[in-house]
Amino acid sequence: MIAPDTTAPVVTVGVYYKIGFRLEPQGRSGFAHLFEHMMFQGSANAPKMQHIKLINSSGGTLNGSTSYDVTNYYEAVPSNALERVLWLEADRMRALKVDDENLKNQRDVVKEEVRVNVMNQPYGGFPWLDMPPVAFRNWANAHNFYGDFADLDAADLKDVQAFFRTYYVPNNAVLLMLGDVKAEEGLAFAKKYFADIPAGAAPPFADPSEPKQAEERRGNVEEKFGTLPAMAIGYLLPARRTADWCAMALLDQALHGGRAGRMYRELVLEKQIAVEAEGGIDDLFGYNGPSQMTTRIFHKPEYSSETTLAAFDAVIQEVQQNGISADELEQLKVKWRSDYYATLEGGRGGSMPKYGLMHLLACFTLFDSEPQLVNSILDGFLAVTREEIQAAAKKYLQREKRAIVFRKPVQSSAPAGAGEKEAA
Amino acid sequence: MATRTVEVATGVPGLSAERAVTWPKRTKAWLSNGLEVILAEAHSIPKFHGELFFRSGNAAVADRASGLAEMTATVVRTGTTKRASRQIEEDLRRIGADLSSSAGADTSAISFAGLSEFAEPLLGMVNELAREAAFPEAEFERERRQKLEEVKLERTQPGFLASERLRKVLFGAHPYAQVSPSEAQVAAYKREDLQKVYRDSYTPENGLLLLVGDFDAQAMMKSVENVFGAWTGKKPETKTYAAPAQLRGRRVYLVHVPGAVQAQIYAGCHAITRKHPDWVKLGLTNSLYGGAFNSRLVMNIREDKGYTYSPRSGVHALRQHGYFSVSAAVRNDVVAASLTEVFYEMDRLRSVPVPAPELADAQNYLSGVFSMGLATQDGLLSQFSTVALNELPDDYLETYRQKVRTLTSEDLLATARKYLDSANMQIVVVGDRAQIEQQAALFGELEIFDAQGKRLD
Numbered sequence: 001m002i003a004p005d006t007t008a009p010v011v012t013v014g015v016y017y018k019i020g021f022r023l024e025p026q027g028r029s030g031f032a033h034l035f036e037h038m039m040f041q042g043s044a045n046a047p048k049m050q051h052i053k054l055i056n057s058s059g060g061t062l063n064g065s066t067s068y069d070v071t072n073y074y075e076a077v078p079s080n081a082l083e084r085v086l087w088l089e090a091d092r093m094r095a096l097k098v099d100d101e102n103l104k105n106q107r108d109v110v111k112e113e114v115r116v117n118v119m120n121q122p123y124g125g126f127p128w129l130d131m132p133p134v135a136f137r138n139w140a141n142a143h144n145f146y147g148d149f150a151d152l153d154a155a156d157l158k159d160v161q162a163f164f165r166t167y168y169v170p171n172n173a174v175l176l177m178l179g180d181v182k183a184e185e186g187l188a189f190a191k192k193y194f195a196d197i198p199a200g201a202a203p204p205f206a207d208p209s210e211p212k213q214a215e216e217r218r219g220n221v222e223e224k225f226g227t228l229p230a231m232a233i234g235y236l237l238p239a240r241r242t243a244d245w246c247a248m249a250l251l252d253q254a255l256h257g258g259r260a261g262r263m264y265r266e267l268v269l270e271k272q273i274a275v276e277a278e279g280g281i282d283d284l285f286g287y288n289g290p291s292q293m294t295t296r297i298f299h300k301p302e303y304s305s306e307t308t309l310a311a312f313d314a315v316i317q318e319v320q321q322n323g324i325s326a327d328e329l330e331q332l333k334v335k336w337r338s339d340y341y342a343t344l345e346g347g348r349g350g351s352m353p354k355y356g357l358m359h360l361l362a363c364f365t366l367f368d369s370e371p372q373l374v375n376s377i378l379d380g381f382l383a384v385t386r387e388e389i390q391a392a393a394k395k396y397l398q399r400e401k402r403a404i405v406f407r408k409p410v411q412s413s414a415p416a417g418a419g420e421k422e423a424a
Numbered sequence: 425m426a427t428r429t430v431e432v433a434t435g436v437p438g439l440s441a442e443r444a445v446t447w448p449k450r451t452k453a454w455l456s457n458g459l460e461v462i463l464a465e466a467h468s469i470p471k472f473h474g475e476l477f478f479r480s481g482n483a484a485v486a487d488r489a490s491g492l493a494e495m496t497a498t499v500v501r502t503g504t505t506k507r508a509s510r511q512i513e514e515d516l517r518r519i520g521a522d523l524s525s526s527a528g529a530d531t532s533a534i535s536f537a538g539l540s541e542f543a544e545p546l547l548g549m550v551n552e553l554a555r556e557a558a559f560p561e562a563e564f565e566r567e568r569r570q571k572l573e574e575v576k577l578e579r580t581q582p583g584f585l586a587s588e589r590l591r592k593v594l595f596g597a598h599p600y601a602q603v604s605p606s607e608a609q610v611a612a613y614k615r616e617d618l619q620k621v622y623r624d625s626y627t628p629e630n631g632l633l634l635l636v637g638d639f640d641a642q643a644m645m646k647s648v649e650n651v652f653g654a655w656t657g658k659k660p661e662t663k664t665y666a667a668p669a670q671l672r673g674r675r676v677y678l679v680h681v682p683g684a685v686q687a688q689i690y691a692g693c694h695a696i697t698r699k700h701p702d703w704v705k706l707g708l709t710n711s712l713y714g715g716a717f718n719s720r721l722v723m724n725i726r727e728d729k730g731y732t733y734s735p736r737s738g739v740h741a742l743r744q745h746g747y748f749s750v751s752a753a754v755r756n757d758v759v760a761a762s763l764t765e766v767f768y769e770m771d772r773l774r775s776v777p778v779p780a781p782e783l784a785d786a787q788n789y790l791s792g793v794f795s796m797g798l799a800t801q802d803g804l805l806s807q808f809s810t811v812a813l814n815e816l817p818d819d820y821l822e823t824y825r826q827k828v829r830t831l832t833s834e835d836l837l838a839t840a841r842k843y844l845d846s847a848n849m850q851i852v853v854v855g856d857r858a859q860i861e862q863q864a865a866l867f868g869e870l871e872i873f874d875a876q877g878k879r880l881d
Contacts, residue, residue: 007468008798009443047431049718049727054436056718057785059792078792083437108730108755115686116733116753122580179799180443224683225580228573258522260513269509272566275573300573331517338520338539341469346800353799 001361001371002186003178003354011179012354013085014074015093016362019167021145022068022289023206030147031155033066034110035163039073040064041102043092048102051088058084061351068145069288070366072359076352079180083189086175090193093173096164100157107152114146122225126407127232127294128282134219135234135403140208141290169200174365178354208289210236217403222410228275229299230407233312234292235397237281241368246380247388248396249284252293253332254324254389255315256280260331263295266315273311274299285360285377288367292403305406316397323390333382340378445795447821450808451641457656458629461648462812463641466801470540472637473801475809476550478532479632480625480660483742486599487663488617490609493527495571496621500534501525502563504556509563512549521546525553529600530743531813532625537802540638547651554626555655564615571610578604579875582753582854585679586690589852589873593677594692594747598668606877627657632812636805668694668745671848674868678861679854681875687759687855691766692749693845698741698814704827705839706739706748712786712836713737713773713844714750720769721750729765731758741814748843759853760863767849773840777833791825 024032042048055062060077075085118124129146136142175194177186213236223230238244255262256279259269267274279295299308324332343356357374364373451463482493501523502509516523521538523546534553538546578584588603595601633652635644671693696702707715714721714737725731735752750770754762778786797803811820853864857872857880864870872880 005468007466008795009445010796010799045435046433049723050431050433052727053718053785054433056716056789058439059788059795061793061796062717076796078442078795080440080442081792082440084439087435087437105727105730109726109733112686112731112753112755113733115755120582120684120686120688120753122577225681227576227580257517258513260510260517265510265513268570269566272569275570298573331514334520334539335517338471341471341539342537345469345471346802351793351796353796353803 001174001176001365002181002183003176003357003361004181004183005178005354006180008353009079009180010076010353011079011082011177011181012074012076012352012358013082013089014072014176014358014362015089015173016070016072016176016366017168017173018070018366019172019203020067020069020071022140022208025159025163026139027151028155028159029144029151030110031151031159031163032071033145034106034147034152034155035160036064036066036071037106037110038098038102038160039092039096041098041106042096044095044097045091046088047097051092054084054088060085063352067283067286068291070286070363072362074352074355074358082177082181082186086189086193089175090197093168093170093194094197096161096168098157098160103155103157103160107155110147110152111149118146123223123230123407126221126230127234127296127405130219130221130405130407131232131234131292131294131403134217134405135292136210136290138208138210138290140206141210165200167203169203170194170197171199172203174362176358176361178358210290214400216399218406219403220406220408223407224410226407226409227301229301229305229409230297231299231305231308232279232294232296232405232407233309233402234294235402237291237293238392238396240288241380243380243388244392244395247384247392248293249281249381250329250332250336250384251319251389251392252280253336254319254328256295257332257335262315262319263312267297267299267308267311271311273303273308286363309404316393320390320393320397323386323393326386329384329386329389336381337378445798445825447798448804451645453645455628455649455653457653458659459652459655460632460812461645462632462634462808463644463648464636464804464808465639465641466636466804467638468799468801470638471537471801472540472543472635472639473537473805474550474633474635475536475805476534476554477632477634477809477813478625478627478630479530479813480630481527481530481532482602483529483599484625484660484663485621486602489605489613490602491605492613492617492621493532493625495567495610495613496618497525497527497532498567498571499559499564499618500553500557500622502567503558503560504552505558506552506556509560515545515549519545521549523549543639543644544647544651547647551651551655554631557622559615559619559622561615564618568610568613572607575604575607575610582681582684582686582688585681585875586688586751586852586854589677589679589854590690590692590749590850593675593850593852594671594694595668595745598665598745600668600742600745624660627659628652628655629657629659634805634809634812636808637801665744670694671850674847674849674851676851676853676864676868676870678857678864678870678872679852679875680857680872680880681854682856684855684859685756686753687756687853687860688751688753689759689762689766689851689853690749690751691763691849691851692747693843693849695739695746695748695843696741697743697746698810698816700746702839702842703741704824705831705835706843708786708790708828708831709773709836709839709844710737710739710748711790712778712782713769713840716786716789718785718789720772721766724769725752725754725762725765729758729761731755731762743814748845756855756859759855759860760866763851763867767846770840770844770846773836774844774846778836780833783831783833783836787828787831791828794824
């Protein structure tokens with residue numbers, strides 16, 4: 001996939017593999033992410049440290065990320081380094097070359113990542129690690145995506161190579177080049193370096209579907225450091241790329257669109273129960289299985305959880321009963337269009353140009369086999385009516401379609417040496 | 425030091441000819457009321473990004489209360505003489521705009537982005553916030569209570585506790601020592617205090633308006649004159665503060681967080697401002713040390729030893745002073761081992777010249793990533809504002825890469841000796857003292873604090 005734009009002498013390259021933490025092997029929680037780290041540890045012709053060194057010393061930056069249904073690897077470099085970047089990506093798609101020492105090293109690095117982001121942070125993992133075991137029943141959706149440490153410890157090189165052979169095959173990936181690249185030149189390089197990487201068998205994908213939810217689900221997680229009680233309320237989303245899904249996305253903006261959104265306005269600005277009320281649909285275009293629209297609320301300790309939840313419910317009931325006005329819908333659509341442009345241009349700050357465009361093209365290719373959706377997907381959202389939004393509120397924002405996680409601060413500080421306990 | 429042999433890659437394609445890096449033309453003007461205006465066209469998307477800066481931040485009013493400029497900025501967006509809070513937020517959404525108001529140590533700013541087709545109403549909103557903020561009593565009171573919860577919450581974040589302690593240690597009685605107010609200070613904020621900061625600081629003579637995006641610069645300059653031309657106001661008097669004392673010898677400051685399962689290391693020393701002639705040299709030295717993924721410190725304590733996920737070093741430029749810092753969140757049992765490597769890599773740069781290939785790699789890195797900002801409107805805005813706020817030469821962006829490329833190993837050795845002040849680094853460690861105190865004490869005289877800043881034995 002090539003998207004030329006000569007505005008700046010910079011090209012962004014990405015390789016997306018259609019495997020994320022949702023469908024990682026059972027008994028190996030956290031493995032998809034650990035594996036992502038291993039992809040920087042050496043390939044047939046570029047041993048450990050060389051991937052990072054070669055990109056940085058070409059004037060570029062690189063990273064990777066693991067999400068529910070895809071794992072990506074991306075670089076932004078001055079355009080004279082395009083061929084080198086493609087060579088590197090092809091080298092590690094063709095043959096990962098890592099040893100036990102690399103695996104032990106990255107297992108240690110990942111544990112510190114989990115500590116710095118989850119176990120040693122106030123509200124670490126809230127609610128992205130707290131919510132799945134409460135909301136879902138299928139292991140694929142419900143397990144600890146960062147990984148239980150015992151599972152990380154159990155992972156060995158055989159797991160690494162098996163995962164690589166199964167999912168990191170060219171027929172399960174898309175290569176993208178965006179920015180200062182000519183279409184013919186990009187295609188020629190892609191053929192030169194990727195064409196002879198042998199295809200693998202079609203990867204097996206476990207069924208991620210959930211049994212029908214018929215009751216509200218609730219769970220509690222202890223907050224070790226933070227001072228405010230918090231809660232997250234998640235509602236199941238309609239299927240991707242349906243009219244309901246478009247309506248739900250705009251409803252999400254009506255509820256969570258910053259300070260103008262109904263949640264923030266009612267809970268923080270008007271009733272002043274909460275200090276923060278935000279959230280929404282995470283990565284709307286980038287998931288391919290059961291997902292939720294989630295509201296996160298941090299509320300003042302003088303209000304109980306039930307009082308706070310009642311105030312939240314009042315916001316939901318208001319939109320179910322009265323819908324939204326024509327004026328509000330018009331505002332939402334203008335903002336939606338404005339946000340969409342911003343996503344295409346950047347998406348990850350100034351250091352990774354066109355990340356958003358890359359992400360959309362990749363997901364529309366891997367999930368829909370229809371990358372052109374990037375040009376037309378906006379139309380569906382701009383066509384949503386007031387009636388559809390109210391109908392979506394009634395149909396999807398039901399108590400028996402939601403799950404709630406309460407994150408409750410412990411009153412006194414935890415005793416020293418309490419040990420390492422997973423927050424999720 | 426890496427304990428395993430580093431292998432090299434084979435068959436790596438070379439780099440092709442570099443395409444020229446061309447920064448967009450800036451149109452610069454001063455309105456008759458003293459407002460400095462800088463515009464640049466960038467047509468990547470049908471939007472534009474802007475920022476209205478005032479050259480006074482928390483430091484300028486630190487003698488009245490810590491964080492006063494930030495609180496002022498927060499309340500600015502909650503009401504004007506023409507629009508109530510809810511109206512402001514809905515009107516912004518109506519034109520597809522994002523807006524935030526904030527203050528750092530040296531500046532206050534209204535930042536915004538919106539669709540080009542609605543440029544005039546967005547500039548009108550910015551103008552209204554800058555000139556006619558009403559500081560409604562109820563909004564002030566709500567934001568003040570919010571702030572109280574925020575300052576309580578930040579004391580539970582290891583990263584905050586580390587940077588707060590380091591700034592106190594490095595800057596002492598200077599306003600730069602204060603990164604956040606205490607609960608008592610927030611409780612004592614008065615609406616009138618905010619209004620005084622607003623009257624004094626939010627003036628055209630104190631202002632800089634930057635706009636980057638999809639517009640015609642000439643036409644945009646006319647709009648700016650129409651919208652902001654009638655505004656008046658003087659530059660506030662600037663206060664001067666004595667330079668912070670030089671700190672001799674390593675000392676260690678442990679912030680005790682019971683139950684912490686990791687230790688946050690944050691060490692630093694005084695350095696320089698952006699205007700200093702050594703800035704580019706120190707930037708390159710920093711990128712070799714710990715400022716890039718491929719840097720020595722990251723390769724050592726992450727990729728070789730696995731002590732940490734995210735080690736980093738950086739040079740922080742405030743307007744009057746700067747400092748160098750290195751940070752890493754490490755496993756409790758390797759605090760001493762990590763600090764040993766932190767100083768080992770510092771001392772190595774101070775004593776052994778950087779080999780030519782490694783120097784070339786670092787030069788490529790720094791000049792390459794510098795150009796990434798070209799590709800997005802907010803990337804451009806950020807580069808232009810750095811130049812303007814720090815009063816750097818007009819050709820700073822155009823000449824930066826060349827300056828990086830002319831540096832030599834001797835330059836870096838001298839720079840490391842001057843600024844990577846290994847012998848006098850001030851070391852903050854945030855964690856559970858039972859796990860880390862003995863290790864921390866190996867590196868200098870130790871003081872222990874709790875998360876509230878109270879000295880413990």
